[in-house]
Amino acid sequence: MKLAASRTQQRGQTLMLMTVAIFLMVLLLLAATRMGEHARRQWYLQSVADNAAHSAAVLLSRQLNLAAVLNRALIGNQIAMAQWLGLASWLSMMNAGLKVAAKVLALIPGLQGIAISAYRLLTKIEHFGDQVIRGLILFNVGVVKAISLTQTALQLAMTAETPLSVGQVVDAHDSNLSWSLYHGGGVVPFPLLWWQFSTLRSTRKRKHSDDFRQLTLKSRDPFTRDRSYRWASVVFLRMQKAGGSALQTPANGRWNWNALDSLSVHYRKYGFFGKWKEGLPIAGSARGVFQPYWASRWQPGSYGNAFDINPGSSRIGFYSMRSYRIQQLPFSYWSLGRGSRYGANAVVVAIKDSRSGQISHARAEVIFSRPLSVFPRADNAQEKDNLFNALWEPQLVPLTAADKAAIVTREFVIDG
Template sequence: MNGIKGGRCLPRQSGSVLVYCLGVLVLIVLSVSYSFNASRISGEKTRLQNTADAAAYSVAAVETRDLNFKSYTNRAMVASQVALAQSVSLISWARFVTRFAENISMVTSAFPPLRVFFTAVSKGISVAMKSVEVAVRLAINAINFIEQTLSIAQMSHHVGTLAMAEDIFNEVVKRNDPDVDRSISLSSAPFIGAYLKGHATFTKRYSPNKVTRTNKARKWNGVYGEHKKRMDEFRLVTLESRDLFSKNRTYDWVGSFTVLPKHTKLKIRKTGGSELTGSARSPGKLGSYYTWSAMDTMSVQKKRYKCRGWSCKWRSWKEVLEVGWGATATGGEKKFSFFRGLGGRHRYASSYRTNPRASLWAAFDYHRLGESGRFNGLRAFYDIKQDGLVSEAPGIALLLTKPHSSGAVKTLKHTGFGAGSKALDLEAQGGFLNNRLAALSQAVPYFSRPNDVSVFRRWDKLREYGNLYNPFWQPRLSELENRSTMLKLAATLL
């Protein structure tokens, strides 16, 4: 209806809302586009972070594999040494049995009915024991070769880990996100320097060849003390790992009994054991790492009940008759003084102290029969360099980037619709750093022995810290160490 003003009719007002709707539509499109870009960036950022985490975890897994390989090979080398101890013990025992049979045959030779039987038994035992000795000697040479192979394998794997880590890094990044800029990779100077430092300093190769008289005189470099400490630890682990036959073969073959007169007691005492000692051939090489030796003796012992002054008591056991003996050593040790010198009075389960004369006969027989295979001593091995309780190894920190301008991160800015639109440029509003997406990640190997699996659980149920004798190293992602330093490095590289 037209209005009336001053007696005149006003015209009807009309117009279009198209301009208004168009403006609202543009705002909606821009909002949707902005949300799309933000969603794309968030998705690509998540994908890039997952790729960085996967790459860091994979590199840590390679490092973990190296630590576990060193643990397996250290255990294998200890097992090889135990096998050597068993081998020399078996040869020593075989020589003892042979001598024991010969002595029994000699004693019974005065009795014709027994002479034929025991002579045949003695010859049969001698032939059998010689066959055993030949077989064991070959086994000792084979074990010596295996020990050398394990030591070389450790060093090769330690060096090859770096190349494996680089290959794994590139493969994981390529498969997870092909658009990642791999010009900044594990081999980039800042990252490889940190990774090399951690890889080289956490473990170290220790060698008995460093425990020498020359290095001992050079006290300022600390080489002698450092290597001797770790080699002594390895030797102790080896000796504690021996089985009972190798460690101690001492017992009463015939228990104590009283004879007439009643103030005298007799028994037959068997002694024997194996030892890892030094080298008589190389006086410049210090440390007890070079020769496995073993001794077995048996003697009749007696003790008497005596009174001295006001004191009456049973006196100590004394050797009265040697029954059997045998001894051997590896590495060409042919000096008679070897068993008494480097061997020691209290070694071989105290053979020299318990059966001194039989022990001397055993040493004489060894001088006549000779060595039992070649052994080059304990080999170089890897161990954790740091003293104290360790549960985590140095990890790897990674930086991955993805360029925006090349279209790796597809937003509407790089489409025909959004070309040239400042409204869709999230970089201008702080969405990118130097036109790139970036992600940081870090992963480390850590030591954790399972307590919920009976086969792996410690018998004492105590916590076990990191070492290179049990292969329980695992990789895991961790918080970034020196985060501010890493961010500065990222800003420098981007």
């Protein structure tokens, strides 16, 4: 009797232990399920944050690339003005040279009529070309000013579009999610630092004008930069052509291009040997967008060293310069800001699920990259970041230690 009661008591204890074990297993299963749901939700929020941050960086890189393209367009239109001006100057010099040739050929029977007809034809071409070139220069001046005026509006519009794009990306995943957009560091809201990353410069300021002038002069094509070469040469005589362009950038920011071309006969100083010297100035011509740039006469290398090569004909051309009287107004361009960026080139997106209280963060940056293996520079140097080559691209990167510290501090302050 006692043995049966003992067995019954043992079975009761085993049942209680099994109940407790099953209960614990159910709790562990529920905890594992809950942890799995929490992990899956966290991965999902991280994916949303990554997509939103990358979307913002894509728009910012497009904004920088657009600024680079517009800056290039400003330079291109400036070079186009120099090209039209050089073409007008060259045609005028050819016309003046043909006039001299006509006077010489008039002494040869049978060639006088041909020379005069050629001179008249070239005179008509020169007159018509001047009218066309004046219109083209006016067009380029208008394009430069239009680009200058629209740059700021486009930059503002694209900056305002960045938070809207982040919101659209988040809503496309889950409209119940809330989000915040910060700069790198996770403290300063976007776009407070973005305006320090790129700055608007104007040719009204001497330094800004000089910086853009250097880039423009280095971008000139061979025809615009230097039209100096030898036309013909015999034992002790040769015909030397010289010409090029010069750019005046006065303090008022109104740029002025000049172009000059000259042609002279040179001879050797001692007959068959010695230095070549200008003997007979044949023709000289010059054109200016607004007015003659007098200081350019004494600048080293100006007009393809025309005043050193053909001093006589170059003076004739310069003092008879014809100006189109087109005044180019000051213009603006974008450049990278100076000093530390403090994370201005990066964005940090915070995504919060109000139902679960989970938060996820992602960081993306805009970087400048010119791979030397694809299209290297002429000097094979690594190009620094700038707003004159559209080589900006977005990059998703891990959070930095500063980002994490700022995020923890901000959440502690907000959540108490």
